[in-house]
Amino acid sequence: MSLAAQRVQPSWLETLRRASRRHWALLPLSLLLLVVFILPVLAVLLKSLEDAGPAANYTAAVTGVSGIILRQSVVVSAMVTVVSLVIALPFAHVVGRLAPRRLGAIMITAVVASLFVSIVVRGYAWLAILGREGLIDTVASQAGLDIVLAPGRVGVIIGMSQYSVPLMILPIYSAIVRYDPRLDLAAASLGASSLRTMLRVYLPLILPGVGAGCATVFTVTMGYYVLPSILGGPENMMIGTIIAQKAQRTLEISSASAISVILLVISLVSFIVIFRATRNDING
Amino acid sequence: MAKRVRQALGVTYGWLVLLLLYVPALVVIPLALSTSPFLVFPPPDYSLEWFSQFVADPTWVNALIRSVQVAAAAAILATLAGLAGAYYITRRKGWQSGVIEPLMVMPLVIPSIVFALGVYTLALQFGLVGNMAALILTHAVLGLPFAYINITVGLSTIDPRLELAAISLGAGPMRAFTLIILPLLLPALFAALTLSFVLSLDETVVALFISGDRTPTLPVKMFSSITYDLSPLVPVAATVLLLLTVMSVLTFVVLRIMVSRLLRLRQG
């Protein structure tokens, strides 16, 4: 983990180890993780087996209304992933390679900092821009058009894509920064055109970053609750919305838990699949 | 020449994306100053009416205070737990780090709605819905990975043998830690505090489940209001939340500069 620690002659570390033989140092962290993290996740797993029984809970989760919403969530998440990729990839390229170094650093910091903007605030703001009598509607109605994007699927995709763009940019950016620009020269010296170099050298080498970005965005979007609730309305529920409704309004906790477990599995599986597919073996 | 044009185009695109990331949220500010009780943008006219209503409404003000209290407590907890854990694990490369580190990353990977449901289930079981301590602990866990990572990175920039030097000069291990490691770690600690504070301040999903109907945090009250009655006080609350976020980040930046200035000023 820490580089400095590894550089130390091994013999010297002993005192530090002895000083840290205070196992209590790990206690608050372990307790927090155990009681407030592991137990809740276990509770969801266990609850999904209760009441009507595991078979009924899980069948209900993938059929009927929640089944439809489940499929709908996958579609919406995939679209959000594509939209944010289209926006993020050129941006990461600009910041990582085109822009002057200092400006690039400032821009990437700004991207990270934008994650600080509250989700609820974003949701409300998009409602004001995309909703009835919002910015777009007001402008469009002067031209005799009626464009109301929220509540609605387009609104959900716009709002969630805006939140996901930074999550997509960061892994791609770090892959681009690691790309050695001298490879371009090498390819050119071997007679490759710049387009060919781009397609055959550059893209394959930054693909793992793209994969990591897609995996992150897809899984995060799948589990989203706040933005789809604000921007989606009743017809455009996401899986998160139905979990919340079942748990809080109708108190079907077991059913909500079963859906949660499915969401968890989809998230983890898609994460692993996308990650594997784009990992190139050159980087190990 | 072609390269310069490409660069200019690229940078312009970059600024456009940054505008997309920041500007939409800013529309809440004119909305907060709107005269209309409805969500109309652009606003017909401007006034401070909703601001004064917000300040006079104890449910909104209490939600704000509650949010800040929870965030502060959660940030301190996450930072302390992260500090103890990071210190222990970087100094001791045993099996513990193999178990703890993946666990620390899990809260980042598991969808917050699943986590929230789990916490809710437990809270129902033990009658903790609406309990502020439960909310604080949960938020602390959500901030923990960020605190831990920041502090670990901070520790890795400090030569661990400085501690040995201090001990060899007669300082006990505790003294060596507080006099040598802690001051050098201050920037990382500030970062950990700020991150986990802002994270808790904005956290909505878990809070929606367990903060309870009568004791909502500010984002929860905003969310309920947006989905039910769309109160004209929502944009005011949103503006306040934005301001709070900006202020905590600014505080962090100022503190950091002060610390490094403090070290540099004393060159003599």
Added chain:
Amino acid sequence: MSGATVSSNTSRQEVRSDRPLLELIELTRRYQVKDEPAVDRLDLVVDQGEFVTLLGSSGSGKSTTLMMVAGFETPDNGRIVMRGRDITGVSAHRRNLGVVFQSYLLFPHLSVAENVAFPLKARGVAKVEVKRRVAEALEMVRLGEFGNRMPRHLSGGQQQRVAVARATVSRPELLLMDEPLGSLDERLRRDLQEEIRRFHRELGTAVLYVTHDQVEAMSLSDRIVLLRSGRIEQAGPPDELFERPLSPFVARFMGDAAFLAGKVVAVERPGLFRVDVPAVGEVLTVQGVTTLSTGDAVDMMLRSNAVRVAQTEAEGKPSRPHVTIRVRDVTYVGEDIRLTAVAVVTGETFQAVCATHEMPSVGSEQRLAVDQQHCWLIPAVESLDAPLAT
């Protein structure tokens, strides 16, 4: 802490000023059970005011030994005794030693003066007293003006001096130095060696010093302890290790020398032998390791003071002992030259550093005059099972 109980027991032991300052008794440390120990049953005594150097190549156990004395490592076996009091289990910060590390380890957020004040404050010394002693210590290392500077604004040599001031300001009886000049360039090293000798003289503190550089060890130490694979190969004053080594390893580690094979033909008296050296072609009378006996195969060691390129007729007289050589290579190394030579009679190839008036040309035949008084006999390398590593 495990040390707490031990220290409360041992603190009742009387601290006796008639006992040696530091005794290491059968000190042993092994990192892995199956490995050879890093330090193997080491016995060592350091007296008050003495400058003792642990010399050895990397992996010889010198640093491990120092770290055990400092309290940063726990010995698996054996005891560390200071002034008759067993401190083996005492925590590092209660040992009252000064330690100077190779990388100085100055606290980057504290000024030079605050760095030097650190050990005094840790011991609860009164403020006025701290100020006075810090000034004194900085004066001693000639950095009186630098108290308010931050460490990173000092040069490597200055940082090193601050580290010495910091380690000695609390007046420990024993100062440990772990390759303190290791990261400095050659010129600075020589300058700072002089400084360190001066600190040692002025403070009267005993020093336990670790280095891999035998020249540094010889110029600084009252006594050198040459370690090899965790054991003491030989300990004694610098001239003893240099001129009268007990083993081929010590002979080679301490500096350049030519070695010529020979055989003991008679023992004149303990330590003085008649030895037949074929390359010289006669029987010489030479001092050597006392354990040698008649019939032993030996190497005759010739340091640069025992051999020179014969110039004059007198030196080259066949009656004086000499080796006839053919020069295979020659390098100029300051006052002396380094010859790679083949003995004409025996065909032995050896290197010799020796004085000369003019550079002999490669391929030429020369006579090397041998001064029997400065030669020294050691057991031949063949009689040792362990390979040599210098």
